[in-house]
Amino acid sequence: MAHRVLVTGAGGPAGVAVIRSLLKRDDVEVFAGDMDGWASGLYLVPADRRRILSPGKSPIFVDELIALCAADGIDVLFSTVDVELPPLARRRSELGAVLAAPTLDTLETCLDKFALAVRCAPLLRTPITHLVGPASTAAEWDFPIIVKPRSGAGSRGVRLVHSRADLDALGDDDSLIAQELLPGDEYSVDVIAAADGHVVAAVPRTRTRVDSGVSIAGLTVRDPELEATATAVAEAIGLTGVANVQLRRDTNGVPALLEVNPRFPGAMPLTIAAGVDMPSLALDLALGLDLPERAEFREIANVRFLEDVFVDIAEILHSENAAHTEDD
Amino acid sequence: MAARLPAFGDNRNPLARSDYHVHSTFSDDAVSTLAENIAAAEARRLETVRLIDHVRESTTWVPEFLTAVAAEEIPEQLEVITGVEAKMMDVTGRLDIPAGLGDLTVVIADHQFPGTDGPWSPDETKSRIGRGLSPETVMQMLFDAYFAAMRGRPNSQLAHPFSIVDKIGLGRMDATEDQAVEFVAVAVETNTTVEVNQKWGVSRVLPLRQLLAVDRIVMASDAHVASDVGRYDREVLQPLAYAQRIDPRDRW
Numbered sequence: 235m236a237h238r239v240l241v242t243g244a245g246g247p248a249g250v251a252v253i254r255s256l257l258k259r260d261d262v263e264v265f266a267g268d269m270d271g272w273a274s275g276l277y278l279v280p281a282d283r284r285r286i287l288s289p290g291k292s293p294i295f296v297d298e299l300i301a302l303c304a305a306d307g308i309d310v311l312f313s314t315v316d317v318e319l320p321p322l323a324r325r326r327s328e329l330g331a332v333l334a335a336p337t338l339d340t341l342e343t344c345l346d347k348f349a350l351a352v353r354c355a356p357l358l359r360t361p362i363t364h365l366v367g368p369a370s371t372a373a374e375w376d377f378p379i380i381v382k383p384r385s386g387a388g389s390r391g392v393r394l395v396h397s398r399a400d401l402d403a404l405g406d407d408d409s410l411i412a413q414e415l416l417p418g419d420e421y422s423v424d425v426i427a428a429a430d431g432h433v434v435a436a437v438p439r440t441r442t443r444v445d446s447g448v449s450i451a452g453l454t455v456r457d458p459e460l461e462a463t464a465t466a467v468a469e470a471i472g473l474t475g476v477a478n479v480q481l482r483r484d485t486n487g488v489p490a491l492l493e494v495n496p497r498f499p500g501a502m503p504l505t506i507a508a509g510v511d512m513p514s515l516a517l518d519l520a521l522g523l524d525l526p527e528r529a530e531f532r533e534i535a536n537v538r539f540l541e542d543v544f545v546d547i548a549e550i551l552h553s554e555n556a557a558h559t560e561d562d
Numbered sequence: 563m564a565a566r567l568p569a570f571g572d573n574r575n576p577l578a579r580s581d582y583h584v585h586s587t588f589s590d591d592a593v594s595t596l597a598e599n600i601a602a603a604e605a606r607r608l609e610t611v612r613l614i615d616h617v618r619e620s621t622t623w624v625p626e627f628l629t630a631v632a633a634e635e636i637p638e639q640l641e642v643i644t645g646v647e648a649k650m651m652d653v654t655g656r657l658d659i660p661a662g663l664g665d666l667t668v669v670i671a672d673h674q675f676p677g678t679d680g681p682w683s684p685d686e687t688k689s690r691i692g693r694g695l696s697p698e699t700v701m702q703m704l705f706d707a708y709f710a711a712m713r714g715r716p717n718s719q720l721a722h723p724f725s726i727v728d729k730i731g732l733g734r735m736d737a738t739e740d741q742a743v744e745f746v747a748v749a750v751e752t753n754t755t756v757e758v759n760q761k762w763g764v765s766r767v768l769p770l771r772q773l774l775a776v777d778r779i780v781m782a783s784d785a786h787v788a789s790d791v792g793r794y795d796r797e798v799l800q801p802l803a804y805a806q807r808i809d810p811r812d813r814w
Contacts, residue, residue, distance in 0.1 A: 235734055235735055235737055235738060235739055235742070236739075237735070297796075297800060298800075298804065300800070300801075301800035301801045301803065301804040302801075302804050304763075304764045304769070304770065304797075304800075304801035304804075305764070305769060305770045305771050305801040305802070305804045305805035306769055306770075306771050306805075307734060307766050307768075307769030307771075307772075309734075
């Protein structure tokens, strides 16, 4: 029989990328799950492999997935949704399927930007980072600086602070970090590390055009310094599996760590096209197969467009959850 | 239909109102009497309880067992049915049952591996695999034994099917989709009842969602003590509820 793999977050670009990668393998039956019946990736798999899930924040989300994995005989679970990962990783041993995601320690470190900076600072260039409060007040800054939530994804809550008076006005708030603003070019580096922690590939790419937070055009960059920095980050956080490391060059051109998304990025198709099929490698890792010592990639650019899947109206799954509304 | 099934986390599954696999002191390894099991079923407000005990070819007490059940006082709302549990002996599906059972239900189990020349212990099976018997062949033998056992004795019940698979170090990947599909077809064709067994959980060889294509699915505690009669954990109930609920033909 084929390996049964469930990919959650089927409505997002990362979910679609993982589903499409795994559909190319003839030893895999891909199941697609999402909280929203209108999630496009659901309709990339046969009708009997589509699953409506509760929202990742729901208290029954993990219980439901455990039941689903047992009922469907799921072997490997890929979650492409930030909020789902920590609760799933906390109950990894109960899932009945192998969770293709980094360890809980890695996830928690990445999701706490202050902890991440503290972990990585001794090992690589990180922007000067302090919790907002006495430490940020005592620090010397070249304004403007960045203030952002200690946890949370995307650009939500990120602001530029132009003066010490504005910084001090924030008071004591250790849910926020103050961070040196780096002026240089930004890169996203997709990294995959094997079970022993060795980095199999680190593929830097640009986000040349971004629409609604999703990279829609970019190119892969062969740059030993970017690759080495992302590798050092992966080693510092004890990565196994896939993560997306965001770097930005400082005034001297040295790549510094911005943040790590410990999951598949939406722009994964570019990395796959460059020669490193990370979802497929992550599946091998989850199945306990050996990964290559090193996977090479080439420089290539992509542009993206929306694409349609046409289905019979009766096939559309109904859910009480809408992942997106017009207010988003 | 699925829309009226219990919500996720609600353990009042209609199937859980019955227990199709309860052992009494007629089995060597069980501790409660028939009366204690019936009382426990009543206390749990079960609708149906199937009292079964382990037999072998040499067992002589079946008539005595049936007489004893018939002599019990049965609560009005409870249906008490009977059967015997027996293992498959070999790849031809021969059952380890005494003669003269008539149409008494046999609950068929894979306590041992049904080998070519009789039952093989899990260790012996593993050792044969180690010496070169291919996992594909072993899995085909197991399916063949099930197909033959179901066809040889229609209207039977399968206890925890494929529980032997883990014990011999094989897994779902050693089976094929065709085998799984044929298993369901043969179960339907032979009017076989298949258990969702509390003690053995859900086999990965035939996940619940596939198994539900069999018309006759029942829950079974495999109780060897009266306090376990009709007791099912979330680990069994929730996958079942999920598998029942997500029939894509039903909107919910």
